[in-house]
Structure formats: C-alpha cells, structure tokens
Amino acid sequence: GENVEQHPSTLSVQEGDSAVIKCTYSDSASNYFPWYKQELGKRPQLIIDIRSNVGEKKDQRIAVTLNKTAKHFSLHITETQPEDSAVYFCAASITSGTYKYIFGTGTRLKVLA
Amino acid sequence: NAGVTQTPKFRVLKTGQSMTLLCAQDMNHEYMYWYRQDPGMGLRLIHYSVGEGTTAKGEVPDGYNVSRLKKQNFLLGLESAAPSQTSVYFCASSLYNEQFFGPGTRLTVL
Numbered sequence A: 001g002e003n004v005e006q007h008p009s010t011l012s013v014q015e016g017d018s019a020v021i022k023c024t025y026s027d028s029a030s031n032y033f034p035w036y037k038q039e040l041g042k043r044p045q046l047i048i049d050i051r052s053n054v055g056e057k058k059d060q061r062i063a064v065t066l067n068k069t070a071k072h073f074s075l076h077i078t079e080t081q082p083e084d085s086a087v088y089f090c091a092a093s094i095t096s097g098t099y100k101y102i103f104g105t106g107t108r109l110k111v112l113a
Numbered sequence B: 001n002a003g004v005t006q007t008p009k010f011r012v013l014k015t016g017q018s019m020t021l022l023c024a025q026d027m028n029h030e031y032m033y034w035y036r037q038d039p040g041m042g043l044r045l046i047h048y049s050v051g052e053g054t055t056a057k058g059e060v061p062d063g064y065n066v067s068r069l070k071k072q073n074f075l076l077g078l079e080s081a082a083p084s085q086t087s088v089y090f091c092a093s094s095l096y097n098e099q100f101f102g103p104g105t106r107l108t109v110l
Helices: none
Strands: A004-007 A010-014 A019-025 A032-038 A045-051 A056-059 A062-067 A072-077 A086-093 A101-103 A107-112 B004-007 B010-013 B019-025 B031-037 B043-049 B065-067 B073-078 B087-094 B099-101 B105-109
Touching: A004 A086, A010 A019, A019 A086, A019 A107, A032 A062, A045 A056, A045 A062, A072 A086, A101 B043, B004 B087, B019 B031, B019 B087, B019 B105, B031 B073, B043 B065, B043 B073, B073 B087
Parallel strands: A010 A107, B010 B105
Antiparallel strands: A004 A019, A019 A072, A032 A045, A032 A086, A056 A062, A062 A072, A086 A101, A086 A107, B004 B019, B019 B073, B031 B043, B031 B087, B065 B073, B087 B099, B087 B105
C-alpha cells in the first residue's frame, strides 16, 4: 500500500546550524508534498509545500527539494532558531479525487541555544 | 472565521461507552478528514469525506463510524470504546491541496 517513510525520528542541532529531514514515498502517482509543523499541544500547520513539476522551493529559511525519480523529498531549515523546535511531518498526496494525505511518522527537532 | 473547530477538547470514557466527536468548518470546504495521532506513528487517516452525504474509509477505520449530513460538519463516532482508541483526534478540511486542522480532541479510554 501507500507509504511515506521519514527520517530521522529525532534531530538535535545547535542554534544557527542547518537541519535536514528526509522522506521517501512509495506511490509514484503522488504529485503534492506538504510539510507540516506541530508545536507541543498544538495543531499541525502547513509551512511549505511542493508539487511534482518543481524540483525546489524556498521560503526564507525553509526550503524543500524533490527528486521524483528516486521518490525522495527533503525539508531544509537554515540558521535554525529555538522557535523552530517542534515536530515536523511530511506527507504525500495525489491532487485529484480525494486529496488524501499519507503522512510520515514525524521528526522531533530540537534547536539547542 | 473560526476555521476548523472540534468538540469536545478532552474526554474520558470507560471501555464500552459510546461518544461522538464533532468537527465544524466555516470555509465552505468540500473535503473533510478524521485522523488519529499516536506517539511515534504520525497522523493516520480514519475516515474522510469528499462532499456532503459522502464518506469513505481511510487507513484505520475499524471501530469508528462517520457521517456528513451537512457540508460544514463531519462527525466521528465510537460505538463501543476500547483502550486502543486512546489517542488525540484531529479533524481537517480542504478545498484542494492544503489541509487545515482543528485543535484536536484528547480522548482517554479506561
């Protein structure tokens, strides 16, 4: 069945360093890849997304890259700050019909001051 | 706009009891989803709806039922609660790609 694998499950970085989270999806028909940030006790919120016809997308300190051939996509956070500490989820979706997501299992990012 | 709201925020049930979780959205979204979130397992889709009057099974539908009688509401029911259903439940809605999440319901089944 459809599956999204996410690594690592936990990640600790020093403030100012970069963080990279990687996901692999199984369904080659997937064409939309969002990333959600969830702070403790809060709801998941979209931080960036990418469609399959684009290889990279940036929004200030956050970027996402997609390798369709390898079915990999990654989240890159540069110049990390303590407020980046949260759980990050990747997801894969097919943008037609149901718009269902398959989520990865999450990465707990800790930014150490 | 309130966005996506969920009722109740917290609930404790005894094994075998039933309850209904309510999700409401005021964004006129067609698509609505119910997820459960367990530690280390991410968000798993329970049921979803692609429009008023429609429902479909997700990844983990057993033990749950849903209804979407009105476009703005999506109800999740537990007929006979089990301890394995202890979890945080999130509702989400979307017009197309981006899903907007509710604040969650923390359910404990004793």
